[in-house]
Amino acid sequence: MKPPPFAYHAPTTLAEALDALADVGTDGxxxxxxxxxxxxxxxxxxxxxxxxxxxxxxxxxxxxxxASGVRVGALARHADVEADDDAAAAVPLLRQGLRLVAHPVIRNRGTTVGSLAHADPSAEMTAALALLGGSVTAASTAGRRTISAADFFVGPLESSLRTGELLVDAHFPRPPAGSGTAFTELARRHGDYAMCGVAALVTLDDDLRVTAARAAYLSVAPVPLVLDLTEAVAGRTPDTADFDAAGRLVRGRLDPEGDIHATAEYRAHLAEVLTARALREAAGNAVRR
Structure with missing residues (x-):
């Protein structure tokens, strides 16, 4: 297979890149x-x-x-972000999610910000950014603007990025104090897109009781979906919280579509099971932090 013909531009400065994008418009x-x-x-x-x-x-x-979190530049490779110990210490969800992205050869070349720009609701980094309430920075010849994850993802493979804009970085905020995170998914083969995936964040108070529990989902909605599940586990310690109840709560809030990889019913079942698993692991990580 060969790509269709195209004109190739190789800017060496950000200004040159933005000028090129402005010149080519929607055809670039x-x-x-x-x-x-x-x-x-x-x-x-x-x-x-x-x-x-x-x-x-x-x-x-x-x-x-x-102190605010981790900022990832547009050309930072998945593998470099995954290997960064300071980034993993500040925002553990980054490494937890990146280890599930495709295969090492893909992570060695693929970029974290590029994955966000692609806006695939089956991608791990879109869910991570959405769960943490992160943002991206878009630059153009007209200037820069910061776009929250909630506003950036608008549909499958569709973002609010404007013609002529380049994503120059993404900001992943630190989770609140007393928080733990986890990322789990199920794919037909390791490295494939997940049939369902869940990123979870659980926050505990000084008495190790749950004060907040949220989860983000991939492969079940047109955009990365974030659900607040605090009501199912609030006030309980990690060893007494009913995380299975949180999973059942999720099942009633999802309306996934089926495809050749999984039926809608199976995806809903996976969301329920993986929610309980991810929240339990996140709560355990919160205790250890």
């Missing part, structure tokens, strides 16, 4: 890791007239940690 695509874009081109599911390759732009491959 950004190439970073290319792990989603290249297959689409080869299968002729996308046919942009221009590719703007940002790999030569300096300063976009950072992974920085501060």
């Amino acid at each position: 695509k950004v190439l970073a890791g290319g792990q989603s874009l290249i297959p689409l081109l080869n299968m002729r599911l996308a046919a942009p007239g221009h590719l703007v390759d940002v790999n030569g732009v300096a300063g976009l491959d950072h992974v920085s940690v501060d």
Whole structure:
């Protein structure tokens, strides 16, 4: 399979990249890791007239940690973010989710911000950003704007990114004090897109009682779905909380679609089971933190 013809742009500065994107408009695509874009081109599911390759732009491959959380640059590879011990200490959900992304060879090339830009509701990083209430920064020749995860993902493979904009980084906030997180999913084969996945966050007070419990879901809705499940486990300690009840609560709030990989009923069942599993693990991690 071969991609359709396109004009190739190789900017070496951010300003050059933004100028190129402004010039090509809706007929342009950004190439970073290319792990989603290249297959689409080869299968002729996308046919942009221009590719703007940002790999030569300096300063976009950072992974920085501060009191607010972790900021990931547009060219930071999944593998680099996963391997960053400071990032994992600040936001454990990053490493927990990234270890489930495809295979090592994909993580070595694919970018975390590129995954967010692709806006696939079956991708781990979209769920992680949504659960943490994170945001992305979009740059264009007109300036920069920060977009919350809640506003960024608007549909399957569809975001609120505007023509001529480039995602330059993503911010993953630190979980609240006393919190633990976990990420679990089920796929037909390791590395495949999950039939259902759950990222969970549980917060405990000083007496180790649950004050908040939330979960984000992949592969069950058009966008990464976040549900507040506190009511099912509030005020209980991790060893007495009824996490299975939280799973049953989720089942009544989901309306997944079936496909060749799993029926809607099976996806709902997975969401119930994986919710209990992820919340239990997240609560245990909160105790250990």
